[in-house]
Amino acid sequence: MRVYLDHNATTPVAKEVLDAMLPYYQERFGNASSTHLEGQEARHAVENARQQLADALSCEPDEIVFTSGGTESDNLALLGLARSYAQPGDRILISAIEHPAVRECGRFLGEMGYRVETIPVDHQGQVDIAQLMNQLDDEVRIIAVMAANNETGVIQPVEDIGGICEERGIFFHIDAVQAMGKIPVDPRRWKCHTLAISGHKIYGPKGTGALYVRKGTQLVPLQFGGTHERGRRPGTENVPGIVGLGKAVERISLMGPEANVRIQKLRDYLENAIREVFPDVIIHGIHAPRVPNTSLMSFPGMDGETLMMQLDLEGFAVSTGSACASGRIEPSHVLEAMGVPPEIARGTIRVSLGMSNTREDIERFVETIARLISKTPTHR
Numbered sequence: 389m390r391v392y393l394d395h396n397a398t399t400p401v402a403k404e405v406l407d408a409m410l411p412y413y414q415e416r417f418g419n420a421s422s423t424h425l426e427g428q429e430a431r432h433a434v435e436n437a438r439q440q441l442a443d444a445l446s447c448e449p450d451e452i453v454f455t456s457g458g459t460e461s462d463n464l465a466l467l468g469l470a471r472s473y474a475q476p477g478d479r480i481l482i483s484a485i486e487h488p489a490v491r492e493c494g495r496f497l498g499e500m501g502y503r504v505e506t507i508p509v510d511h512q513g514q515v516d517i518a519q520l521m522n523q524l525d526d527e528v529r530i531i532a533v534m535a536a537n538n539e540t541g542v543i544q545p546v547e548d549i550g551g552i553c554e555e556r557g558i559f560f561h562i563d564a565v566q567a568m569g570k571i572p573v574d575p576r577r578w579k580c581h582t583l584a585i586s587g588h589k590i591y592g593p594k595g596t597g598a599l600y601v602r603k604g605t606q607l608v609p610l611q612f613g614g615t616h617e618r619g620r621r622p623g624t625e626n627v628p629g630i631v632g633l634g635k636a637v638e639r640i641s642l643m644g645p646e647a648n649v650r651i652q653k654l655r656d657y658l659e660n661a662i663r664e665v666f667p668d669v670i671i672h673g674i675h676a677p678r679v680p681n682t683s684l685m686s687f688p689g690m691d692g693e694t695l696m697m698q699l700d701l702e703g704f705a706v707s708t709g710s711a712c713a714s715g716r717i718e719p720s721h722v723l724e725a726m727g728v729p730p731e732i733a734r735g736t737i738r739v740s741l742g743m744s745n746t747r748e749d750i751e752r753f754v755e756t757i758a759r760l761i762s763k764t765p766t767h768r
């Protein structure tokens with residue numbers, strides 16, 4: 389039996405979610421923009437999902453825009469805010485640990501003449517508020533900081549940053565893709581203008597997502613066409629996907645904290661067991677608040693890529709702390725930003741737990757990794 393420990397990459401679609409989606413492929417296939425009965429059924433389903441998201445995020449339904457996923461939500465937010473509220477030459481601050489969906493928007497905006505700058509993080513991988521304060525002036529128009537990091541799981545001080553942005557009239561975007569379902573996500577309390585979520589990280593379908601857009605906030609859209617999503621995201625709605633996203637969001641909000649408490653206990657058990665076997669393991673972000681399911685571990689002297697592949701052959705799916713850029717394995721920008729030396733970053737794997745994992749899975753995982761590492765020459 390394989391053990392899947394890569395839930396930050398993606399999650400399986402929950403049965404209730406799939407069941408809710410299926411009728412919208414065939415029996416209720418209508419176009420939500422049509423006025424006949426078939427169309428009205430589809431429209432009703434889309435608006436029901438919008439309400440499910442609004443309930444989960446404690447916002448108004450018309451503050452929700454459906455998109456094709458986290459990447460599109462981040463792009464719509466950053467490019468939309470920049471084109472609506474900033475001029476080339478204005479400053480945009482983006483944390484050093486953002487997902488490429490945000491980082492690459494920053495790079496593009498830089499090419500367009502905006503002054504895009506990085507907000508550093510400390511050794512635990514948390515944005516340093518004091519540093520951020522030093523970077524602020526009247527020319528800063530937009531700030532983007534994620535709620536929780538996909539590699540380390542470290543939770544960022546978004547509520548404090550939201551307060552700072554509010555005081556200074558700065559637009560604030562939060563990527564909450566990895567926070568949703570793991571910690572309470574509250575755009576109003578966090579005082580952001582836009583907030584991105586993704587369906588496939590929360591047991592919903594791939595290719596679905598949403599952007600919270602605070603009432604009154606204008607966004608130049610990424611694409612042009614009809615009046616769907618009130619012109620903010622033209623294109624015929626992915627009705628089954630939207631229904632699935634709505635159900636997934638409702639499901640995780642109704643679940644209560646117990647599921648995450650259980651997952652956190654498993655994660656803590658894993659980290660303690662690994663530390664017993666390998667006292668020199670480095671667990672990144674362990675002294676900062678983290679989402680309950682994520683553990684980013686470096687094994688000095690090991691190669692993370694090799695370890696990941698060996699684990700795969702043994703039946704365990706994890707990921708590494710590196711990114712494959714132009715055919716070369718590069719240490720992750722997150723570890724680099726945290727000041728982790730490349731030789732340590734090389735030996736990193738990420739374990740991200742999910743709802744189906746059991747204590748037995750983790751016991752077997754620890755036994756396997758202990759066996760694999762003891763076979764490695766430097767660890768014999």
Ligand code: PLP
Nearest residue numbers: 457458459487489538565566586
């Ligand atoms: N933002 C974060 C923090 C992520 O982890 C991911 C996915 O890995 C994304 C954005 C992109 O989301 P999607 O895969 O839905 O495009």
